[in-house]
Amino acid sequence: MDNTFNENPHRRFNILTGEWVLVSPHRTKRPWQGKVEKTVSPLKDTYDENCYLCPTNTRMGGKKNPDYKKAYSFINDFAALMPEVPEGELQHNLLQAKSEKGVCKVVCFSPDHSLTLPVMEEKDIVEVISLWQREYLELGKLPFINHVQIFENKGDTMGCSNPHPHGQIWAQESIPQETLKKTKNQANYWKGFKKSILLEYIEQELKAKERIVVENKDFLALVPFWAIWPYETMIIPKRHIQNIALLNEDEKVSFAAIIKELTIKYDNLFNTSFPYSAGIHQAPTDGEDHPEWHFHMSFYPPLLRSATVKKFMVGYEMFADPQRDITAEQAAKSLRELSTIHYSKL
């Protein structure tokens, strides 16, 4: 990157959402007297009798978990979306509302209460990916489902209410805004160039190198040029595919490997079980062809300076634009230089 941008306030453009981020690289020297988070040590117990996600335990809704041995999913007992909802629509002058159908699921990554993605075995992460594939296809096939959002909230800083490693899936009737924005911008590029915009983007990044964190034969993990969160990253397949169901067996192993390496680096950054929200963006399941879509997985981690000081997306960010202090290139360099052996094993 040009030095002007390395050291001075500037804005950067996100090619997927069409939005801008304000970058203030000179501001990292700011002292911090604000909120300090707790440090999070890795869990030790492989089973917790009070955990409603551990195998054989009874959940809050009264249902009992089977003695599952690998990645396992079930319908959320407190689902935000439900398949059966009385249909309704309000169009009263300026007030517009519409009933919404959907399905919310919980995905336990492993029967072992202590195993987060970075400390799971690669083959068990492959099981998680296979489950994501099945859920995307099965939920996506339901007549009232047009979008399947797979995500993970990790750590209590990210609103996670149970430390047993798990993710969620919210599938629904409408296509959410974030996906609509990305559909529009990918489609514009596709129309103009008959090429995936992300394919073009990773070709550029492979030349520039400065934002790449990890790479393997099928995937790239990088800090996107337009990253908002201090250590935000994206995992992008090198092959232009619309959704995770199109990954073959071999690519699933590569995907598992890069998820593991990236999340190990995250934990190693501040020697903590690194909090984040991660999500997979892929083609909607609305029955349309989506040749423009290039699936990717994004990680939005809140930590900024240490295991206890995070970035707050508050006043200015809520009312104006997202803002960050360190540059994408600085963040990528820090992550790139970290070991791929988990700190707990050193």
Place this chain on the structure above:
Amino acid sequence: MDNTFNENPHRRFNILTGEWVLVSPHRTKRPWQGKVEKTVSPLKDTYDENCYLCPTNTRMGGKKNPDYKKAYSFINDFAALMPEVPEGELQHNLLQAKSEKGVCKVVCFSPDHSLTLPVMEEKDIVEVISLWQREYLELGKLPFINHVQIFENKGDTMGCSNPHPHGQIWAQESIPQETLKKTKNQANYWKGFKKSILLEYIEQELKAKERIVVENKDFLALVPFWAIWPYETMIIPKRHIQNIALLNEDEKVSFAAIIKELTIKYDNLFNTSFPYSAGIHQAPTDGEDHPEWHFHMSFYPPLLRSATVKKFMVGYEMFADPQRDITAEQAAKSLRELSTIHYSKL
């Protein structure tokens, strides 16, 4: 509201941003085992010798505060934006960046370290409003400033790094996204109907009544139909004016009164110094006429169930759409029924 929407998942449309929110009213029964915030007691000391915002103290940058007696502003010592920045623009295939000029200021609401807005005297809040007016005009007049964002981050949950009651102003070259969205939607309505969309909206709300929290002769405070945060509110002037500088002396007193009443209700909701980010959205200072703009002040408070349990805008919300549990009507009812005498004075 129709019962279908009171009890079942639905989406609502925001007429200002053009975006949707997912509402899951049935989900309030969800148990919570996640993160618990600290309770915040009101501050007692009127002066703190270690506070870099108290009068006569020396700030971190080395500058000394005057012995100010009412609302006081100064240039942020760790400003995210600066007036002198080498100009630069990057347009390299998919990478787009642009240098950004601006000014960041801190606004101390009162010399008294312990006085948040709800416990300040009305006449002293009028001083804050007068200062906001002057800053909007003066900063807005600078040739490189096209937008002035006034906001407050209150409470350490909202990333506030100093408890001395204060807000901020970030003025800049570009018009931020949130303001652009609102400009576009207000302009569309203005073109079609030659009326402020917010004027039409508050006329409807005054009839429906169910989302109104406080009202006085010049202002309305309500939970907008499309609120995202559990107890989100908006203060809207009944007269169609583009910016706060157009408030006359009488209206400033009404504005101060409604800010005070609303923030007292907030503190009374959970008997805590209620955290939020508040911001004033108004016409950009780009030299254009903005007849479409109707200024308003929004409050985004994170608390959901108690002084210690907040709503997290994480996974689904980051990757898909914002989501809320209680409805806008339920939130408005709770706030409306609260006393306008601060709990610390009862």
